[in-house]
Amino acid sequence: MKEGFQTRMMVSAMALALVALAFAASVPNVGASWTSSWNYEVSMGDPVSQATVVGSPEGIVYVMGGVTAVPYTALTSAYAYDTETGSWTSLNPLPAATRGAAGAMGLDGRVYVFGGYVGGPLEYTQIYDPDADLWTLGELMPYPVWEAKAATLGNGSICVVGGEDVPGLVQIYDPAANTWSIGPPVPEYVMCGAMVSIGDDLYYSGGGSDGYAATTNLFKYDSALGAWTTLADLLEPRAGHAMVEGVDGLLYILGGADDGSNLPAPVYDSVYAYDIEADEWSEATSMDVARTYLGAAATSDGRIWALGGNSASTVYTEVESLQLYLFDYSVELSSSSVRAGESVLLMADAEFVYVEESGSELRWSLVSADDGTVYASEYVWNSMPSPMALTIDVSAVAPAGDYLVVIEYWYVYADVTYEYVTDLELELEVLPAADPADLLIADLEEQIAALEEQLSELNDSMAASDAALMADIAALEDALAALEASVDTDNLALMDEIAALQDQITALQTALDEANQDVGDVQTSVDDKMSAVMGYAIIGLLVVVVLLLIVMMVMGRKSAPPPAP
Structure with missing residues (x-):
């Protein structure tokens, strides 16, 4: 560095x-933009072309029906591809074999497969529930179709557009009511092209017009106008191609051929991007495998996917992905x-x-x-x-x-x-x-401005502190007043209690005095009796003493010797 x-x-x-x-x-x-090369991903177990390929918001791509080889024999097989883990899962088979059917993911999370071909165009509405891995049949289509295209609108209805022998026909299926209706027709005969929806608008690209020869047409159904309009032509005629909307908001068409027949020649690996706002096409990174009647999906991690398809003689198992990205700078x-x-x-x-x-x-x-x-x-x-x-x-x-x-x-x-x-x-x-003196003055002005800002902040801080102190004082005064009021109220009850206690004390004192008086009287009586007893005892004692003296005198005389002669 x-x-x-x-x-x-x-x-x-x-x-x-x-x-x-x-x-x-x-x-x-x-x-x-997009990266400069496609990446090979985990291939399908069996080669598949003309399948109904539908991607889910969770990054699961469903591959329903189609064919595995030339000549074309319709299949009932169904698979799910996890674009995050690269794993393939076999699903319950379709109720009816089909190839070249139209398909779309409904807002209810179910996969809808319309029409197709087995000996002639089909009119089936086959509905797959991924949560239950079960198929059911919906109301039959008003008109059987082969190589029609389907897309789900923002209102939940599914449009099935074009197909062989139904020039420009738009059939609209209501999944909630299980009913069909007819919408405004496309300006031209369309079949084996490709279609996506954005909100309630439809974009239909290329395909054959009154036959299998590819065109450069790009039609838009404008829901605000309730009519189809014509947009910028594709850079080259295409039929049997796939079309997806990338995370960048551009529309991508992948592969295809010069016509929509079963055995086209040549087939292409080219990829083109359409800018809706600019109404312009540009060339993007080509796939590694040239193919027609392939399936495609776009996932939320910014990748677009190409699955299966065929050339004039080979049906492919290859799965490729192209990383898209957004770039922003300032x-x-x-x-x-x-x-x-x-x-x-x-x-x-x-x-x-x-x-x-x-x-x-x-x-x-x-x-x-x-x-x-x-x-x-x-x-x-x-x-x-x-x-x-x-x-x-x-x-x-x-x-x-x-x-x-x-x-x-x-x-x-x-x-x-x-x-x-x-x-x-x-x-x-x-x-x-700047002049040096001007620089010095500017520097001093900056310092003065900084000091003034600090002084202003200090004043604001002191004012805030003063306000807080005054608020505290006011709060204390309020608390004191409340305490005084509480004390005045409490004193009345306290005085009553004191008076009652004083009365009890007086009564107790009186009782005590009376008890003391009784004790005094008893004591006096006892004292008197003790005095009398003591008097009698003293007298008795004196008597005893006198008697002893007398005895002693008598005894003294008896023991004295006789007087001398």
Whole structure:
């Protein structure tokens, strides 16, 4: 990777942020395209041609009836192909063998097979329910058809258009009512062509007109007008081809031959794309296998499919797919003007849908619109997906005037393809280089503006804080008032309770006093009795003491010796 690229390219958050800005200059593009080759997929177990081939929104392709070899013998076999896994499943067979029948997927998810050929045109309406793997028969068609084409309209009805021996006939089937009606006829005899529906409109391409010889016709049934109109002719006559609408909104016709007979010669591998809005045809990538009476389907992953078909002598088993993709890009400048000596950003953004981007390379130049002088140029290789932001440095000596940022080329690569953009020009005005004093003043003004913004934010923050504080104070005041009111109310009940308690206390005190009085009286009585007892005890004691003294005196006398003679 080049050093200039490393220092200049900023594929980062800055680049992503710039996408959202209102850029002063831009060159947008939206397109649809296809890869350069078809891919071989899992082939059918048996060769099949002239089968009814119908695709479902879930990516399942149904192959009903048809033939397996030349000469042509109609089949009852039915298969389902899972385009995601590449697996084939055998289904319950059709009630009636058929080839060259018209078919469509109904809005109810069932497959409808109309008419066909076994010894002559058929009038059967055969209905397959994928959920139950069962067939039923609907109301017979008003007119039997072979090589008619069918498509489901947005209102749910199914149109069966053309067929051998029914010039321009349009038969309309109502699946809900199981009834048929006749619609406005196609301007010409049509058979063995191809048809798709978009909303309530029909597009019928090529086929034979009053015979098997191929035509270049393209008819549209315009539901708004209630009539058929003629669009741009196919690039070549085709019959026995297939037709699908791709995810890009283009109509693709695949293969076919110069006539719609069973053994046509030659057969083609060519593929053409029709742009409805532009009413124009272009050539797309050819298939690997040339074939007619093939089946085709388109799936939501962006692929179109070609299945089976035959040449003048061979019926094929091959299944091929072609990857379609969408491509979108924009190239923008961050400003429409810049001063000499300063820089501007070039934003290059690309997007693939259905394929993955892998990188890009780009060369730009800064050129004077006045004299063609190149003042800057750079080559950039980007190994990462878009977007990328490139810095364009405008020389300080570049004279003031009008300039062009020229994208000489820009290649955007995906895993299987690439897109390129060349010779894009973005206008850029280069202003005189700024005076140093002016730069200083501008820098000071920016600083002042930043300080003023900070001051404003601070004031806003303080104002918000003050408001929040005042709100808190008001809330506290409200809470206090509520508390005071609650206290006043509660005090009345409290005072009543206190008064009741005081009454109880008084009663208890009175009872206590009375009890104390009784105790005092008892104590006094006890004291009196104890005093009397104590008196009697003392007297008794004194008596005992006296008696003891007397006894002692008596005893003393008896023991004393007699007096001396």
